[in-house]
Amino acid sequence: MIRRILDALGLDRQWLTLIAVGAAAAFLYVQWSRVTGERDRALHWAEVACAAAGSTYAASIETVDGKRVKFATGQRCKATIADLAAFRTDTDRMTADKLAAAMRDRDARTQSDAAHARAAAEAARAATQRMEAADAKATPTDRVDGDWFAALNDLAGLRAPAARR
Numbered sequence: 001m002i003r004r005i006l007d008a009l010g011l012d013r014q015w016l017t018l019i020a021v022g023a024a025a026a027f028l029y030v031q032w033s034r035v036t037g038e039r040d041r042a043l044h045w046a047e048v049a050c051a052a053a054g055s056t057y058a059a060s061i062e063t064v065d066g067k068r069v070k071f072a073t074g075q076r077c078k079a080t081i082a083d084l085a086a087f088r089t090d091t092d093r094m095t096a097d098k099l100a101a102a103m104r105d106r107d108a109r110t111q112s113d114a115a116h117a118r119a120a121a122e123a124a125r126a127a128t129q130r131m132e133a134a135d136a137k138a139t140p141t142d143r144v145d146g147d148w149f150a151a152l153n154d155l156a157g158l159r160a161p162a163a164r165r
Contacts, residue, residue: 043057046077049077050074050076050077050080050081053077053080053081053084054080055076055077055079056076056077057073057077059073059075127154127155128155130154130155131154133151134147134148134150134151135148135151
């Protein structure tokens with residue numbers, strides 16, 4: 001049946017082989033074009049990334065410590081990007097360490113401030129009680145004495161005078 005169709009069209013086996021080879025060649029050309037395009041895009045991205053990192057993607061011969069060293073394609077860029085990644089990691093770690101130290105310091109100061117505030121509140125409460133007691137003692141006679149003035153000074157936050165020798 002296929003033979004009859006081919007005979008009707010006047011096509012020989014040689015022409016069919018030529019058409020098949022042409023189709024295969026066209027398919028391979030399209031695939032090769034896609035792969036080449038992807039390679040060119042990847043190479044362009046590598047060059048842009050390396051330029052952003054401050055390096056070059058191309059192979060080079062450079063003088064390092066007085067010696068000429070040949071660097072393969074992408075070798076310098078890879079080293080530069082690795083250095084930048086290490087720098088970022090170290091910076092992030094050091095930042096986290098400093099932040100944790102600052103938080104510990106702030107917590108210690110907060111606890112110290114709270115302890116001082118509690119002590120000051122307790123001292124103020126005690127001074128108020130002493131003043132009330134000294135006031136209650138002076139009320140019946142309307143006369144104040146040294147204890148009343150000491151309680152007043154204590155309530156005002158003044159220190160008692162130094163003892164005389």
